[in-house]
Amino acid sequence: MKNHHVNGTRDHHEGKQIPFSLTARLIEDIFQRHKEKLGGVTDLSLQFNSGMQEIDAFIQQNTGVVCNKCHKKCCVNRHACYTCEDLVYIYALGLKTQEYGGRDESQPCHFLSGGGCRLERAIRPSGCNWYFCDALYARMETAPGSAYADFDDSLQELCSLWMEITDEFLAQFNAIAAHEMHMADLGCSSYRRARDPE
Numbered sequence: 001m002k003n004h005h006v007n008g009t010r011d012h013h014e015g016k017q018i019p020f021s022l023t024a025r026l027i028e029d030i031f032q033r034h035k036e037k038l039g040g041v042t043d044l045s046l047q048f049n050s051g052m053q054e055i056d057a058f059i060q061q062n063t064g065v066v067c068n069k070c071h072k073k074c075c076v077n078r079h080a081c082y083t084c085e086d087l088v089y090i091y092a093l094g095l096k097t098q099e100y101g102g103r104d105e106s107q108p109c110h111f112l113s114g115g116g117c118r119l120e121r122a123i124r125p126s127g128c129n130w131y132f133c134d135a136l137y138a139r140m141e142t143a144p145g146s147a148y149a150d151f152d153d154s155l156q157e158l159c160s161l162w163m164e165i166t167d168e169f170l171a172q173f174n175a176i177a178a179h180e181m182h183m184a185d186l187g188c189s190s191y192r193r194a195r196d197p198e
């Protein structure tokens with residue numbers, strides 16, 4: 001299963017004048033005020049987090065070989081921004097996001113260090129977690145035994161889980177927003193589009 005970068009949540013996204021920081025604050029606020037109603041989103045997010053940690057070692061083994069030799073590194077700022085779906089997942093776990101604002105999009109990612117990405121895989125922007133270049137795929141496919149097939153199965157399960165997180169959040173959000181009209185616009189019109197195949 002191959003995935004590509006999705007459009008990220010930048011300072012102003014989707015042509016709307018809703019800043020990233022406001023969207024993030026609104027979503028964080030919903031989780032703080034409606035913890036019980038959003039318990040299902042948190043449970044699914046915990047499962048996703050755990051699944052991501054399980055495939056981390058296999059990915060690391062391969063990026064450790066392929067990425068070190070890469071001359072066209074994909075880790076630039078424009079790929080390192082959170083989508084609305086990422087914000088839901090991160091706040092469901094009670095974690096914090098990093099502000100994106102004011103960085104040169106073509107420059108190396110501000111999370112990149114000499115040892116690779118400074119963010120734990122489970123909380124990287126989804127555009128990073130779902131992206132595997134051809135060279136990386138080629139390397140992973142040579143893994144002994146069923147390692148690659150197992151990884152691919154896990155990735156597909158995680159992909160389904162990711163969609164469930166959004167579906168559950170939207171169901172709960174719509175119910176909550178019906179009573180709190182000021183919450184109706186999170187600036188997240190990209191929810192569905194962001195996960196559509198290119």
Ligand code: SF4
Binds near residue numbers: 063075135136
């Ligand atoms: S994932 Fe691919 S493009 Fe990105 S740094 Fe590794 S080898 Fe390069």
Ligand code: SF4
Binds near residue numbers: 110
């Ligand atoms: S957040 Fe990490 S994986 Fe994503 S582009 Fe930046 S350094 Fe690379």
